[in-house]
Amino acid sequence: MNEFALIDWIRGQAGPATSGVSLGIGDDAAVLALAPGESLVVTTDTLNSGVHFGDYDPADSVGHKALAVNLSDLAAMGAAPRWFLLSLSLPKDSDAWVKAFVGGLLGLARTMNVALVGGDTTAGKLSVTVTALGATRQGRFLSRDGARPGDWVVVSGELGDAALALQELSRGRSPDPSGVEKLRRPIPRVELGATLVGNATACIDLSDGLLADLGHIAGSSGCGAVVEADRLPGSESLRSCPVEVRRALQLTGGDDYELCFTWPEARRDELAGIESDLGLKLSVVGRMVEGRGIRCLDSDGQPLAFEKQGYSHRL
């Protein structure tokens, strides 16, 4: 398939333009309208073959994940996702792969009600870049820099299952299918993010591992944090791992795509309300403190050390 045939096929799959789209796929650029008083929230993430995914990952799951990791960034800002662009570099003879990929991508797009409005397709090593665009009421968004000493550190869902699944797969073992599902088809916490705006003091999505990502909140906010390793929420599979393995996966494994946010202790009742309204587990796992850096404690209050803080690309 040549470039233009592929674009036409994708356009057919994506369906007609939706709300706010003055001009969608098929021109030099897309033209999009925000409502009065809305700001634009925009983010981009690349997934490279051999780095972020491999031949063993089903193409439709790569499509799902390429969009999900971007929507997770919008969720961490408390923004409502609206539209996205897809830039695709494809080696020769990728037809079957790209059809499954687009299926997974547009499946999540329909679920989350976001519209594909443009992009680029070129020859190259298999690589996917999604740019996601969302909206927020002016000045009403979450950022990394508002945490204050004394705030609780809260995470959604359970941590470490995706990292455990990746570790097992890389060792040729068969991991728990629900862990593989979390690794390959993370669900961006869009509803939670929207609920946290105006309530949480800072927020980030967990892509590189809790220590690294909470480190960004602490660094941007000019304070430190203490995490209690044994309060980290985990699945049964994870709790059956040796404790050191479990802690390393949950604190430094990455790929969770849950939200980590800071919350004033005085508003503890509201937190319980959100948890019950959304039917999503929210766990207090530590506290922001004066000073710098992230310290990790075991259940006896003894400090724990880790070889690495989380995933960082060596360039």
Added chain:
Amino acid sequence: MNEFALIDWIRGQAGPATSGVSLGIGDDAAVLALAPGESLVVTTDTLNSGVHFGDYDPADSVGHKALAVNLSDLAAMGAAPRWFLLSLSLPKDSDAWVKAFVGGLLGLARTMNVALVGGDTTAGKLSVTVTALGATRQGRFLSRDGARPGDWVVVSGELGDAALALQELSRGRSPDPSGVEKLRRPIPRVELGATLVGNATACIDLSDGLLADLGHIAGSSGCGAVVEADRLPGSESLRSCPVEVRRALQLTGGDDYELCFTWPEARRDELAGIESDLGLKLSVVGRMVEGRGIRCLDSDGQPLAFEKQGYSHRL
């Protein structure tokens, strides 16, 4: 350099956030404000090492071009460029390359008054994806679908020099330096695009070659076009080539990043006014017609055929 050190370094180079930027580099997403009554215009383009550029291209020129080709898409919509995102996949030990690359990228960004507001850096084969964001007054933009039979086909600047330079470089020869400059550092026609809004009936930027790109206007507008090959504007170097070579480069070579637009003949005086106001050559090279497809004629009115219509990635 690791990923986060690189992001900090780029942030330092990019300087402080500018107009409309509520939150720039360094959070999960950027937050941007449009003025009341403005629409967003957004486009993305990828340049891959070994496909769009090579080791022989200076890194700073790759940075310039990665942004320029995106701003050229915004120019073709008549939009005012405001912001951009950069997604960079880098092999190991790219420090020197990336510093020169960012220099070229931010050099053009300063000239065009656009701000880098976010992006992504990952390990991978060298690849650059830029997403450019601009603004237009609501409903005031150019598109590909408004050309009508009888409209003139107009191009800006001169065509074919970039394709000639690329051909010479690929054959190990030393091309005319001004052609190499056009290939490596195209100047997006932003001012022209803005001037054409409300006047031109359709517009596209010339990236894949005139026949292919005008073909998109014709296809979207439901008509055909006739191009007079010997009216195509060309440099002296180009006019010294054999006529068949010149025509092929100008019609199918690509990489011009000039604008091609359609214009009602009745408004010929305004066209001359724009040419003189902008100090930019505008050449009438053909006419839109009833029917389908693009026909090309020599100065005797005889039809010309070309092996390929323009650049299309085989995937």
